[in-house]
């Protein structure tokens with residue numbers, strides 16, 4: 001079984017890797033590229049812990065084959081902060097204590113940022129539907145929703161960061 | 163996963179040749195069924211033919227007569243086509259009930275159809291719409307009604323080397339609209355216990371001039387209930403016609419008992435959902451005051 005050579009863009013950097021035809025992009029991100037921010041919760045599309053951006057759309061990286069990444073543009077949790085400057089949604093997650101074990105958090109942050117990038121004024125219902133593919137077994141979701149609504153307000157400049 | 167190859171054809175001819183040359187090769191659209199099945203060892207796929215790099219397979223064309231939706235078009239892209247949403251709101255809403263945003267950014271209606279689950283959400287809506295699919299294969303192209311594709315759970319009528327290249331929706335006739343509803347225990351991220359799609363046309367007097375009703379998760383395949391449509395035709399959607407329609411739907415059910423619902427529940431709910439779906443389609447068609 002020959003390995004495939006893939007060139008792709010990850011968080012703005014050109015990256016190359018070799019993969020088997022049956023490997024998922026999640027496997028490669030974590031095990032080849034050492035980007036372990038993206039988590040594997042279920043491996044079957046149900047939990048959203050593996051959420052990444054693929055050509056500008058959020059997808060479950062456990063349901064993308066690594067070979068599909070050839071020539072595509074990938075964004076992961078590692079690219080959300082700008083240097084040491086946290087993205088507003090990362091900051092409001094901390095402010096609202098919107099995490100406990102933190103396993104779901106990278107997926108929620110990537111998904112929430114994808115929503116706020118296209119709609120900085122979502123209703124709470126829109127936020128809840130948008131995040132329906134992200135599961136959290138700790139927080140009970142409410143703090144997560146507050147954090148996203150607050151980040152949205154900050155992005156609309158209705159609230160100055162504390 | 164014991165895959166021997168991952169192919170990225172750029173033309174339909176190349177894809178068909180790859181599929182015809184290796185009986186274990188499977189087309190990959192969004193992968194939201196296929197990759198899950200490979201990961202859990204339920205797939206016999208020996209090689210992958212990714213159809214997403216084939217020119218013209220991702221996108222929606224209006225061909226004057228209707229819409230041609232490329233097989234690799236993700237469900238979320240359907241919502242962005244205003245003309246498609248206006249003409250076939252039921253099809254677009256059905257496809258956008260599938261999974262989560264993450265799933266819908268990948269999942270396609272062609273994959274939903276070819277996975278041949280009786281609970282596939284977009285399929286009753288497509289069948290009610292009278293959609294057809296374009297199939298490419300070693301002996302050329304053919305076009306069949308969508309309902310001819312699934313023959314049993316996880317089994318399709320596609321022949322060796324064949325793949326779906328597009329789903330075609332007819333031109334929307336004046337005074338017509340469609341709708342799809344499903345019953346699930348949650349509000350998102352669940353498989354339909356029952357689903358119902360309706361596509362109706364209403365004249366200026368509010369009389370039903372045509373109706374197609376299809377149900378999902380109520381039999382081994384999605385079913386077009388022709389008698390249900392006939393029960394509505396010529397009526398003004400009065401209680402008797404609606405009940406006759408619902409009875410035809412219940413008669414067509416051959417559901418299973420499972421953790422999602424009992425046989426009795428599914429049959430009763432199919433009738434209820436069919437009525438609700440018809441009323442939504444009627445309102446969209448402008449048939450209610």
Ligand SMILES: Cc1cc2nc3c(=O)[nH]c(=O)nc-3n(C[C@H](O)[C@H](O)[C@H](O)COP(=O)(O)OP(=O)(O)OC[C@H]3O[C@@H](n4cnc5c(N)ncnc54)[C@H](O)[C@@H]3O)c2cc1C
Pocket residue numbers: 044045046188189190191192193194195196197198213233259260261262265268269270271272273274275276277281282283284320324325326327351352353354
């Ligand atoms: C978390 C989650 C939630 C889900 N929720 C729902 C739901 O609510 N409702 C629902 O209906 N489904 C649901 N699904 C199932 C799945 O997302 C849908 O069936 C989806 O439409 C499949 O499309 P795809 O493009 O991803 O198909 P793929 O996985 O790419 O393919 C599915 C099958 O069809 C074959 N195939 C694909 N394209 C073609 C083609 N062009 N020609 C011939 N054969 C082809 C493949 O070889 C494979 O056997 C869910 C899946 C997940 C992971």
Ligand code: FES
Pocket residue numbers: 039040041042043044045046047048049050051060061062063
């Ligand atoms: S690990 Fe991908 S959705 Fe759970």
Ligand code: FES
Pocket residue numbers: 098099100101102103104105135136137138139
């Ligand atoms: S914080 Fe533990 S799963 Fe969400």
